[in-house]
Amino acid sequence: MGNIFSVSLSLDPIITRCSDCATGQASYICNLEDNLHALQAEVAGLKAIRRDLMSRVRVAEDEKQLKRLPQVDLWLSRAETLINDADQLIVQGPQHVENLCMGGCCTTHPRSSIKFGKQIAKKLLEVKDQKENGDFSGVASKPPLPSATERPSEPTVGLESNFNKVWSCLQKEQVGIIGIYGLGGVGKTSLLSQINNKFHDTTHDYHVIWAVASQDRPIERVQDQITERIGLSNEGWKSKSLDEKAEGIFQVLCKKKFALLLDDEVAPTLDDIWGWFDLTRAGVPLPPKENGSKVIFTTRRFDVCCQMQPNMDSNIRVECLPPGEAFKLFEEKVGSETLRMHPDICKLAEAVVEECAGLPLALIAIGRAMASKKTLREWEYATEVLRQSAASVLPGVGKEMYPKLKFSYDCLMSERVKSCFLYCSLYPEDYFIPKDELVDCWIGEGLLDEHTNLSSARNQGHFIIGSLIDACLLEKEGNHHVKMHDVIRDMTLWIAGESEKKFFVKSGIQLREQPKAKKWEEVTRISLMGNQIENLTEILECPNIQTLFLGRNDLKVIMDDFFNFMPMLRVLDLSLNQNLEELPVGIAKLVSLEHLNLSFTKIRKLPVELKALEKLKYLNVEWTHDLEMIPQQLVSSFSKLQVLKMEGCGFGCLLILEEMEHLRYLNVLTLTFRWVSELEKASRFNKFFSCAIEAVKLEDFRDSRSLNIMALAKLQHLCTLCIWSCMDLEEVKIERNIIEGAGCFHSLRSVTVDVCNHLRDVSWVTFAPHLEKLRIYECNGLEEIISEEKLGEIAELKGNLNLFSKLKGLFLDRLPKLKTIYHHALPFAQLKEIRIVKCPMLKKLPLNSNSAKGQRLVIKGEEGWWKDVEWEDESTQIAFLPTFKPWIF
Incomplete structure (x- = not known):
């Protein structure tokens, strides 16, 4: 019984499995082994197709810079997944094959075998289908152009304010072209990169194009970069002419809203300095207001900004960091x-x-x-x-550092301009260089063209200064001075040291003794100004030196033989040596000297030996209060003299006026008059008095209580007038024939009235239509600046005087009785600064809400005085309260 039962149990599973095999799912088991082999073959084929397709994709992407088609990318992704899944099933296959029995039509594990068989059959169909879909005629295409391409950039410091200015300009519909200018190395390219990356990171409708304008074929280079960016570039592009390229670019850009970012330099090579860029010639449509296109460019030159577009508000200077x-x-x-x-x-x-x-x-x-x-x-x-x-x-x-900065120097227009620029490095660091002084030195050294008159030469000099300011190589300091940035000065000295024209510059470094050099014979310019040198007791053998700056030292002694070996010296500056009382007789050795500056020294006499300086064209003895002796016939011996400056000189000008008549080339004269009789006598020397005088100081005037301005009003080139310590002077007469005349004081720019206690007003300044600065100090009796009564008489004859229309600075100090500047409000169209100190009775200013409108006016004074100022109305008070700055004594 037991044995029969046992057999019965062992046959049960077989009967069950055979029953399963007889169902419709038997095929999954019967075909498992064949399907498994077929899957292996199909996967191998799929892998081969994938390898071939990937190879084509890599060539297209890496060599042709194309982008794979989305359907190709999807196929490759799907193939990768199928291959991975199929490989995993194939690995499991042998185990399931071992479970097969009865000729492969039954299995010892029916459920798992059927499931596995289904997976194999399904994957086989998927792999076959993927292979059939893997036939691509093309695998990649040109990618769509992004609106902006991000540029690599390092974190920046201090550009936030400039960035905001540029970005704000970009938002204005009326602004189409924006110029970014500044010194080389100040951060212009970094700023432009920030603008580019802002476009990249924000949503906008601009097509942003970055291009670099190079010095070599700038238009062609920019065209190539634009076409690359807008998708025009192809094999035939290079063979096109400049005009054909421009036409193609124009046809595309005129239909786009674009932002063209033009950079002038690419660190570190700096191949790409450029001047004015012709957008139209390159094919760039000038940005129209209709679609809001923009051009933003960088340059080292302000004049390039003005040439590209004259709107000053859209030219943004990048300043050095605070x-x-x-x-x-x-x-x-x-x-x-x-x-x-x-x-x-x-x-x-x-x-x-x-x-x-x-x-x-x-x-x-x-x-x-x-x-x-x-x-x-x-x-x-x-x-x-x-x-x-x-x-x-x-x-x-x-x-x-220096080669990058030097590129601005290399691009200056001529060797003459370069020489003038290098000359500026002779002045100490942070020194405010007077423009006129600089130009006169250039003339003395022969750096400028030969001109028929001094005025023309000076004009050329000021034109060159303007060019250097435009190139950001000099910085403008007010209207009359320039300054050289410290690093630019260092670079300039480096250039001078590398060139054949050797400079020896030890200015402003607190030297106490005469320095030494290895090869004085190679030096062409020496500057020792701004030190503390007391004695020059060693001979300098400098056969090639042309300029020697010794100003602003503590010189007491210059040995007689000091100048013996400087036969080529043309410019000598000894100014502001306030302990120097005597010139060495050896100065006569300077036979080539053309420019001699002795101002602000304590020279007591000019040695007769100066007669040897036959080429002298410029002599400055201004503010030499101790000068008592100028030998007879000395001045007249300077037959080529063009400039004679004697304002503040202790020697009476009348003594040499007759000698001046023999100076046929004299163009510039500054003088001091101490007596009205001197002034009247000098006015008879019409040649000099009307044409040459640039500055006059009226000092003391003990012989008269009134001054007739007739003598001064007709001076054609009078720029500055100082009335000082005229204690007896009570009035300046305004005569009818002067009022009715034309051309009075048309060149006068600066007036100073100091220590004239009996003057009641200075109404006569209304005759100076171009007056820029008016300074009045310590005039105890002065009650008003402009007398309404006197002005009424003048206006009756002259009509609208347009009072103070050019005034930039008004300075009033220690005027205890001053009550009024003028009784009515004035427009002050160009006024920049008012300074009022110790004028306790001056309660009202000639201002209303329209005065100095649009100007950055600063009012300086004592805080107590400011609190008591009476305003015309509340709107005037609101307008001017923010302009006040306490005056610090």
Whole structure:
């Protein structure tokens, strides 16, 4: 019984399995092994197709810069998934094959075998279908152009304000072209990159194009970059002419809203400095207001901005960094760890940053150079060489920084302009260089063209100064001075040191003794100005020197033989040596000298030996109060003299007026008159008095209580007039024939009235239509500036005087009785500054809400006085309250 039961149990599973095989799912088991082999073959084929397709895709993407088609990308992704799934099933196959029995039509594990068989059959169909869909005639296409392409950029410091200005301009419909200008290395390209990346990161409807305008074929280079960006570039493009390219670009861009970003430089090569760029010639439509297209460009030159578009509000200057941000940038490059290596290093770092004067290029270059310097002595040395304008000795600085800055110099219009620029480095660091003084030195050295008259030469000099300001190589300081950025000055000295024209410049470095040089014979210019040198007791053998600046020292003694070996010297400046009482007789050796400046010295006499200076064209003895002796016939011996400056000179001008009549080339004259009789007598020398005089000082005037301005009113070139310490002077007469005349005081720009206690008003200044500065000090009796009564008489004859229409500065100091400037409000169209100090009775200013409208006016004075000012109305008070700045004595 037991055996029969046992057999019965062992046959049960077989009967069940056979029953399953007889059902419709038997095929999954019966075909399992064949399907498994077929799947392996199909997968191998699919892998081969995938490899071939991937190879075609890589060639298209890497070599042709195309983008794979979405359907190809989808097929490859699907194939990858199928291959991975199929490989996993194939790995499991042998195990399921082993479970088959009865010729492969039954299995010991029916459920799992049927399930596996289904998976194999399904995957086989999917793989076959994927293979059939893998035939692509093309695998990639040109990608759609992005609206903007992100540019690599480092974090910046201090550009936020400029960025906001540019971005704000971009939002204005009426602005189509925006110029970004500034010194080389100040951050213009970084700013433009920020603008580009802002476009990349925000939603907008502009098509943004970045292009670099190079010096070599600028239009063609920009055209190529534009066509690449807008998808025009192809094999036949290079063979097209410039005009054909321009036409193609125009046809595309005129239908787009574009933002063209034109950069003038690419660090570190700086191949790409450029001037005015002709957008139309390149095929760029001038940005129309209709679609809001924009052009933003960078340049080192302000004049390029004006040529590209004259709207001043759309020309944005990138300034150097203020001290705090400059130090932050420097710290980023040098590393805070370095600054903590010694307690004094941080203080020295501040001095280094100060020498960089906020120029990012210098801060970065010197910061990197100092990053490895961990000792106090290294930092002390670096500070010393920077103060001596010798940054090129620091590792990498000379090669990294100066060549980039030098490109602006290389692009100056001529060798003449370059020489004039290099000359500016003779002045000390941070020195405000008077424009007229600079031009006169250029003339003395022969740097300018030969002109028929001095005025024409000066005009050329001022034109060159304007060009250097436009190139951001000089900085404008007011109307009459320029300044050279510290790093630009260092670069200039580096250029001069590398060139054949050797400079020896030790200005403003607190020298106490006469310095030494290895090869004086190679030096062409020497500047020792701004030091503390007392004695010049060693002969300088400088056969090639043409300029020698010794001004602003403490000179007491110049040995007689000091000038013996300077036969080529043309410009000598001894000014502001306030201990210098005597000139050496050896100055007669300077037979080539054309320019001699002795102003603000204590020279007591001019040596007769100066007669040897037959080529002298410029002699300045202004403010030499102690000068008592000028030998007879000395001045007349200077037959080529063009400029004679004697304002503030102690020697009476009447004594040499007759000699001046023999100076046929004299163009510029400044004089001091101490007596009315002197003035009247001098007015008879019409040649000089009407044509040559540029500045007059009226001093003392003890012989009269009134002054007839007839003698001064007709001076054609009178620019400055000073009335000083005329204690008896009560009035300046305005005569009817002057009023009715024409051309009175048309050149007068500056008037100073000082210590004239009996004057009641200065109404006569209404005759100076171009007056820019009016200074009145310590006039105890002055009650009003312009008398309404006198002005009424004048206006009756002259009509509308347009009073003070050009005035820029009004300075009133220690005028205890002053009550009125003028009784009515004035427009003050160009007024920049009013300074009122110790004028307790002046309660009302000639201002209303329209005065100085649109101008950045500053009013300085004592806070107590300001609180008591009476305003015409509330709107005037509101308009001018923010303009006040307390005057600090």
